[in-house]
Amino acid sequence: MPELPEVQTTVNGLHAKVLNRAFVDVWSDWQKMVKRPRDFAQFKKELEGKKIARVWRRAKNVIFELSEGYSLLIHMKMTGHLMVGEWQMANGEWQPKVPGPLGDKVNGFLHVIFFLDNGDMIALSDMRKFAKIELWKTEEMLASPEFLKIGPEPLENSFTFEKFAAIISKKRGKIKQVLMDPFVVAGIGNIYASEALWWAKIHPEKRTENLSKKELQLLYGAIKKVLNAGIEFGGESFSDYRNVDGLPGKFGSSRQAYKREKLECARCGAPIARIMFAARSAFYCPHCQKL
DNA sequence: CCCGGCGCCTGAGGGC
DNA sequence: TGCCCTCAGGCGCCGG
Numbered sequence: 048m049p050e051l052p053e054v055q056t057t058v059n060g061l062h063a064k065v066l067n068r069a070f071v072d073v074w075s076d077w078q079k080m081v082k083r084p085r086d087f088a089q090f091k092k093e094l095e096g097k098k099i100a101r102v103w104r105r106a107k108n109v110i111f112e113l114s115e116g117y118s119l120l121i122h123m124k125m126t127g128h129l130m131v132g133e134w135q136m137a138n139g140e141w142q143p144k145v146p147g148p149l150g151d152k153v154n155g156f157l158h159v160i161f162f163l164d165n166g167d168m169i170a171l172s173d174m175r176k177f178a179k180i181e182l183w184k185t186e187e188m189l190a191s192p193e194f195l196k197i198g199p200e201p202l203e204n205s206f207t208f209e210k211f212a213a214i215i216s217k218k219r220g221k222i223k224q225v226l227m228d229p230f231v232v233a234g235i236g237n238i239y240a241s242e243a244l245w246w247a248k249i250h251p252e253k254r255t256e257n258l259s260k261k262e263l264q265l266l267y268g269a270i271k272k273v274l275n276a277g278i279e280f281g282g283e284s285f286s287d288y289r290n291v292d293g294l295p296g297k298f299g300s301s302r303q304a305y306k307r308e309k310l311e312c313a314r315c316g317a318p319i320a321r322i323m324f325a326a327r328s329a330f331y332c333p334h335c336q337k338l
Numbered sequence: 339c340c341c342g343g344c345g346c347c348t349g350a351g352g353g354c
Numbered sequence: 355t356g357c358c359c360t361c362a363g364g365c366g367c368c369g370g
Contacts, residue, residue, distance in 0.1 A: 048363065107364075124364050126348085156348090175347045177364070193366095219340070229365075237363065286362070326343070327363065 049123045051201070051234030052277025053288045053296065054107050057129050060291030061109070062102040064131045065169060069098040069114075072162040080159060080173075083181035093182055094119065094161075106197045106233035110188075118185040124177035126287040130154060130170050141170070148293035174287055198233045201270050206232075211267050215255050222258065222266075223251035224325050235270065238283055238305045241330045243269040245304040250338040251329040252322070276301055304330040 049057070073094060078087040097113040104110065109129065111119040121129065133144040134157070141157045143149035159171040159180065171178060181188075188194055198214070199206045214232070218225045225231055226240045235243070244251050246269035249262055258266070282288055282296030285306055289295055303313055307330060308321040317334035 050364095122364080124346095125362075173347095174349065175362090177346060179365090224341095227364090325341085328361090 048125050048236060048238065048286050049107060049128065049282070049288050050236035050239050050277070051104075051107065051274050052239070052280075052298065053128075053282035054104050054109060054123065054234065055278050056282045056290050056296060057123075058102050058104045058109055061111075061129065061131065061169070064291060065099050065102070065111075065163060065167065067098060067100075068163040068165055068167065069096060070094045070161055071096075071164050073159065074162070075159045077158040077176050080171075080176065080178050081180045081182075083183065090180075090182055093117070104234075105194070105200070106229050107236075112185065116185050118183045118188050120179075120181045120183060120188065121171070122179040123171075123173070124175075124179065126156075126175045127171060127173035127178035128154075128287065128289045129291060130172065130289065130293050131167055131291045132170070132293070133166065134160065134168055134170060148289070151289070151293055153287050154289055154293045172287075172289075196230050198229060198231045201232050201234065202274055208264060208267050211270075212260070212263050215258065215263060218255055220255060221252045221324065222249060222255055223329050225255055226270075227327075232270070235274070237327055237329075238285070238302075239270075239273050239277060241305045242273040242303060244329075244331060244336060245269075246272060248335050248337065250336045251331050252324065253338050304332065306330065 073091045081087055081090045084090050097115060097117050099111050100114060101112040107122060109121045113119060130149055132149045134141040135144055154172050156172045156174040157170050158173055158176060161169040199210060218231060223240050223244060226235050247265040249266060277298045280296055280298040281290060283298035284295030304319055307319040309318050312319055312332035315335045317332055319330055320333045321328050321330050
């Protein structure tokens with residue numbers, strides 16, 4: 048489940064490996080992942096020959112800035128991950144040319160492969176096929192309503208405490224749910240929301256209107272802390288996430304709450320609890336995270 | 339506006 | 355061994 052740190056790790060890896068390469072072909076066995084243009088043949092035709100000038104991230108979207116004013120946007124959703132390497136078709140399946148992590152079972156759900164002009168390939172593995180691919184004119188993408196309404200980037204300097212507090216004060220609801228809203232803050236998902244609330248000692252169901260300024264300050268710092276740690280460790284691979292080399296991230300070693308149900312809280316020793324709301328599980332310490 | 343719930347998908351893991 | 359159920363959850367969308 049790639050969230051901001053996982054997407055950033057992917058972007059960093061892509062940027063290092065595919066800069067200045069041009070797309071020469073695309074293969075897919077699940078063409079409906081391509082949402083724009085809806086027609087796959089048209090998508091392929093428009094993409095071919097475009098050169099990668101930059102790879103960047105907005106919220107959880109991986110964006111390839113291309114030549115001729117185009118951008119290729121990929122959202123990996125739940126189980127998607129992008130890898131760079133070389134694969135070949137054998138017995139009706141794509142196999143990595145060189146044995147190694149790319150051949151791991153987790154990496155084997157290849158549904159889209161982009162072929163580059165140096166023989167390298169960018170492969171999208173996505174077990175659950177939720178990923179979304181869109182080819183835009185960059186200007187249209189940047190001006191699109193869905194892009195404009197994305198919330199601030201929590202790791203940018205412009206994301207000040209004042210801005211964060213102002214946004215939260217406008218939203219009513221349970222803090223964890225509000226944090227995960229991509230229009231409130233970009234890129235925080237289930238894992239990092241639970242982690243940030245643990246560090247800030249705030250109960251995930253605490254309502255935003257009941258948060259003190261002190262709590263908001265702690266939460267603001269905790270968000271930056273856990274996201275930066277996530278990037279530093281190359282992401283979290285509790286589920287299917289892998290980096291561009293097909294390898295798992297190492298954030299798991301510093302997880303304090305997520306998926307630690309019944310294990311001891313590192314701060315007070317009480318067992319971590321799990322509750323469900325908004326169709327999602329939240330993990331927290333019932334002793335030191337206050338409502 | 340707020341909230342909940344479903345759809346999109348499929349594999350892992352538990353109960354029986 | 356195998357079948358059925360639940361769970362995993364980003365995000366758009368719909369409806370009360």
